[in-house]
Amino acid sequence: METQNELSAIERKEVINKYRSLLKSSKNIFNKEDLKEVRTAMLMALSRKKEIRRKTGILSAVHSLDVAQIVGSEIGLGRTSVTCALLYDLLRNDDMEKHEISEIFGENVEAIVSGLLKVRELYDKDTSIETDNFRKLLLTFAQDVRVILIIIADRLQVMRTLHLLDEERQHKIAAEVGYLYAPMAHRLGLYAIKSEMEDLVMKFTNREMYSFIAKKLNETKRARDKYIGDFIAPLKKELTDMGLKFDIKGRTKSIHSIHNKMKKQNTPFEKVYDLFAIRVILDSEGNTEKPDCWKVYSVVTDKYQPNPSRLRDWLSIPKSNGYESLHTTVLGPEKKWVEVQIRTNRMNEVAEKGLAAHWKYKGGSGEKGMDEWLSNIREVLENPERNAVDFIDDFKLNLYDEEVFVFTPKGDLRRLPKGATILDFAFDIHSEVGKKCTGAKINGKHVSIKHEVSNGDHIEIITANNQVPRPEWVNIVATSRAKTKLKQTLREIEYKEAEFGKETLVRRLKNWKMELTDQLTHQLVKHFKTKSINDFFRDVSTGAIDVMSVKEFILHKDDKESEKPIEEIASLKSATNFVVQEDEESQSSDVLMIDKNLKNVDYSLAKCCNPIFGDDIFGFVVAIGGIKIHRKSCPNAPEMRTKFGYRIVNAQWTDGASASFQATLKVTGTDDIGIVSNISQVITKDMSMKMRSISIDSNEGSFEGSVTVFVNDTNVLNTLIRKIKNVKGVYAVSRIDRA
Structure with missing residues (x-):
């Protein structure tokens, strides 16, 4: 040693x-x-x-x-x-x-x-x-x-x-950090660490796009620095004349953030204008902090036209993790939108160091919010019977990003995630209020339990004693607290219904001189095609299964050859005898090598990301249908690796393999006469490819469409993308996951 x-x-x-x-x-x-x-x-x-x-x-x-x-x-x-x-x-x-x-x-x-x-x-x-x-x-x-x-x-x-x-560990660790720890850092207010984590995750899971954006940022740095200098020069002068002590600079946004904008807006790097944010950090303390921030806001919006819909006031009501800042988006030189963030040194330290900064400043606004968050986490942890996957999903809900602020009739402030409903608000007040909720009044107007709450809503919950939770409510709520309480209550209701159904059936059978044995119970479950014994008894309780039909089955079951119906036993399948579903095309076994020791493995290409030859890929063992092949950049990859890491297997393309793969491209551009014909010509004549489908939607002089083609590998696809981009009138071309 x-x-x-x-x-x-x-x-x-x-x-x-x-x-x-x-x-x-x-x-x-x-x-x-x-x-x-x-x-x-x-x-x-x-x-x-x-x-x-x-x-x-x-x-x-x-x-x-x-x-x-x-x-x-x-x-x-x-x-x-x-x-x-x-x-x-x-x-x-x-x-x-x-x-x-x-x-x-x-x-x-x-x-x-x-x-x-x-x-x-x-x-x-x-x-x-x-x-x-x-x-x-x-x-x-x-x-x-x-x-x-x-x-x-x-x-x-x-x-x-x-x-x-090694590469396998890189992907596994990066997926977990992206799925759990980066959102957790965000929730704790550690924005600098969260951004670095997200960039590093992208570096190891989508290296090609990461390198592309990093290269573009480096190439445009000089022009970007000049623009930032021109933007802040007049602001510096006015703020100095006002006697304010401050630091003002431009901050390039993270590569991960820029990539998200490119995907969300379906636009190339060159068309993403808000690559940076201007940050004004004031040397103000105590009672002068907020007034000084608003003074800076006044100077910025006097100089540059603001976008009213993009004002974010986290001074009046900070985020639940304590984040305080004033954000606005203004129209800068060259008609480019620029985000401006205004905060003090204390606020900036809280934004960078999160919870620890609250302890330093004693009584920071984030302490109460963090205590509430940890309390909510403990509440989610209380139920030991939770399904593990549901448990992770519910925990993730506690890491929500955007918040809305609403008020009780007494004026108490409540924070909820964006997208929360009246039902979420009711459960946030108290679980008993949530269970009996029938709707609410917002500013005197009646709304349903599905209504999404908005910033500033004054909400009065309406309840009824005869109201009981329903299974569909789980799809209405957006908070982990509400989901946890709902699922717990529904399980209790189902258990009581099953117990009542069993008691009813036992009593009726006893009257008919019959006995409900375990063997008979299993036969009844198979005959009535219920998912479980509990579901069978619940159906008896609710009347979905008539007790007389149960009696009829028992009396005649001995007369039928189907007393012992043939049961399809799902035997455990090794990796060598997986069967691909009939509706899915299985590629020839010489195209892929799955793991190092597995041969003759049946597999299919995942529809969620449509991998083609040349993509970085991995295999995922599914319950039905063998092994699914996914791109390593698949949107579902982080979740699969985190929740089901034990079902991930290595996969790689075989050198020199020949096969045809389906790929879909999204194309946007000017709606000129003949543009569809020009795109089709590039595909069928210039590239000699088979085109499966093309669809174009026009709107006010622009078009957006999708083209599905058959290609041999990523090199051919990249060549096609470049050629379509060169077609006159085309703005952008990008590969999309789903066919």
Whole structure:
């Protein structure tokens, strides 16, 4: 086993430099006693490790120091959290007992390190968390928010060194970070970390598009810097003349954010004008903060025409994670829309460091919102019978992005996610109010339970004692609290109905001198084609199954050859005997190689992303239909890898394979005479391709259409896209997932 003494001179120097950097960056938050404790933790971490290298080949001590650096300087946590980041590998490797940490550093440090250890144990089996362990992970998180923050720091450092792992692990870890930790960082107000995580996730899951946008940003940097300079020059002068102390600069938006805009607007990079935001940060404190922000807003909107629909006032009512800022979008030079963000130094630190900054400023507006969020998480965790996949989905609802603010009749403020309904509001008031909700009044006007709430609504819930929740309500609500309570109540109702149905059937059969045995129950379930025994008894209770028909079946079942109906047993299928559904085209087995040890595997191409030869792909084992082949950039890939990582198999195209694949392109442009004919000619004559379909919708001089063609590989498809783009009148051409 390698020991600390066997480290090379370069490695020892790296450890020492990182340790000094940690102390230097933390000097403003540590006193002498704090530094003594951190130094003790560091010495213990260096001298007592049994395993000193991670899977990336990086020294564990270096990783711990990097995580501690993120915890201290980028998140802004204090001595306790930095100490925990340095120590928790010791417990993991049995280098130290819990009681030793408690004796040296105190119970608080020991409790957090124990929480980190529980998370580490879940990761020991693999590099990412899968569904079955997800509840344990969140239960640990819910005990102390600092555990979440330190693990986020750990995941960020893992992402920064992800290039040192093999491609399979890269995709698995990146998918999990994108699915869980980036939204969680956003929810905790860590916007800088969230943005970096999203960019790194894209770098490893959609490398081609990431590199394309990065290259374009680099090419346009000089023009962008000049534009920003021209935009802020007159603002600087006026704000200085007003005597305000401020810093104003342009900030290029993240690659992930730009890519989202390109997809959402279906536009090429060149047509995305809001590539950056202007940020004004004021050196104002106390009662002058908000008035000074509005003064800047007045100067900006006097100079440049504002878009009234794009004003975002998070000064009056901050986000639930404490985010405070004033956003507006104005028409700058060259008729380009520019987003301007206005905030103070305190607000900016809260935006960058989230929850930790609230603790620093004591009583920040985010503390109450964060406490409510953690309370909501614990409530979701309360029910141990939850389906694991539903559990993850409901947890994700707690990471919602946009919020609306509504009021009770007494004027109390309630925060809800955008898209929340009256029913969500009712459950937010109290679960009993939600169960009995029949509608509401908004400004005296009656609305249904499906009505989506809007900012500023004053809502009065209407209830009825005879109202009971219905299964379709689950599709109406948008919050995890409402979904959790609804599903719990519906299960209770179903259980009671099933019990009543069983009692009714047993009593009636007894009157007819018949007995309800387990064997008979299973025969009845098969005969009446219900999904389960409980469903059968519920149908008896509600009258969907008549008791007399049950009696009829029992009396005549011995006379029928179908007493024991042939049961189709779904045998466990190995990877060598999967059968593709008839309605799906299975490609020739020589086109793909699935995993390294599997042969003669039947598979089909997923309809959600339509992979073609040349795409980066993976296989996903499905319950019916064998193995589905997906693109690694498939919109569903992160969710599949996070929820069902154990069903992912490697897949790659066979060199020199020949097959025809279906691909669909979205085309937009000017609605000129003959443009459809010109596009068709490029496909059928210039490229000699078969075209399956083409559809064009015109609207006020423009058109938007889709073209489905058969291609051999991605190179041919990319050539076709370039040729169609060159057709006069075409604005943009992009590949779309669904056919």
